[in-house]
Amino acid sequence: MYVILVYDVNVRRVAKVLKVGRQYLTWIQNSVLEGELTGAQFEKLKREIASVIDESEDSVLFYVLRTEKWLEKHRLGLDKGEPEWLV
Amino acid sequence: MYVILVYDVNVRRVAKVLKVGRQYLTWIQNSVLEGELTGAQFEKLKREIASVIDESEDSVLFYVLRTEKWLEKHRLGLDKGEPEWLV
Numbered sequence: 454m455y456v457i458l459v460y461d462v463n464v465r466r467v468a469k470v471l472k473v474g475r476q477y478l479t480w481i482q483n484s485v486l487e488g489e490l491t492g493a494q495f496e497k498l499k500r501e502i503a504s505v506i507d508e509s510e511d512s513v514l515f516y517v518l519r520t521e522k523w524l525e526k527h528r529l530g531l532d533k534g535e536p537e538w539l540v
Numbered sequence: 541m542y543v544i545l546v547y548d549v550n551v552r553r554v555a556k557v558l559k560v561g562r563q564y565l566t567w568i569q570n571s572v573l574e575g576e577l578t579g580a581q582f583e584k585l586k587r588e589i590a591s592v593i594d595e596s597e598d599s600v601l602f603y604v605l606r607t608e609k610w611l612e613k614h615r616l617g618l619d620k621g622e623p624e625w626l627v
């Protein structure tokens with residue numbers, strides 16, 4: 454499955470969410486990560502994110518697609534993401 | 541087509557980007573909007589966003605799918621989006 458993670462969390466927890474997210478996904482731009490995961494990895498990622506956020510204050514959204522082929526990407530402005538060779 | 545817009549722009553231009561984005565899409569959470577558009581609307585949205593950002597400093601990403609049916613959404617924490625009746 455292909456997963457896009459978008460987070461909106463208190464600044465005190467941004468580093469924690471990023472650290473967990475980067476273990477599974479590629480950083481794309483501020484507050485956005487994406488990547489290919491197995492179902493088991495996705496469940497693990499959700500559990501780990503849930504353990505570092507405050508659900509009464511933070512919001513983390515996962516967009517999930519069967520395949521990345523269904524997704525077209527268009528960018529305006531800078532490409533802030535990690536270079537391919539870092540993925 | 542179904543469009544997810546994620547922006548990472550200088551704070552001086554956030555209000556402008558949001559104002560344009562909201563004319564076409566629904567605000568979901570900080571820096572994220574989404575919605576159903578025609579191809580013509582999408583082209584217009586991209587032109588309008590391009591006219592308010594600084595492409596040397598800002599980054600705006602559009603994820604485009606043929607249909608929203610291909611998209612599963614999972615949320616952890618708060619639902620910060622606009623209530624349905626505001627859409």
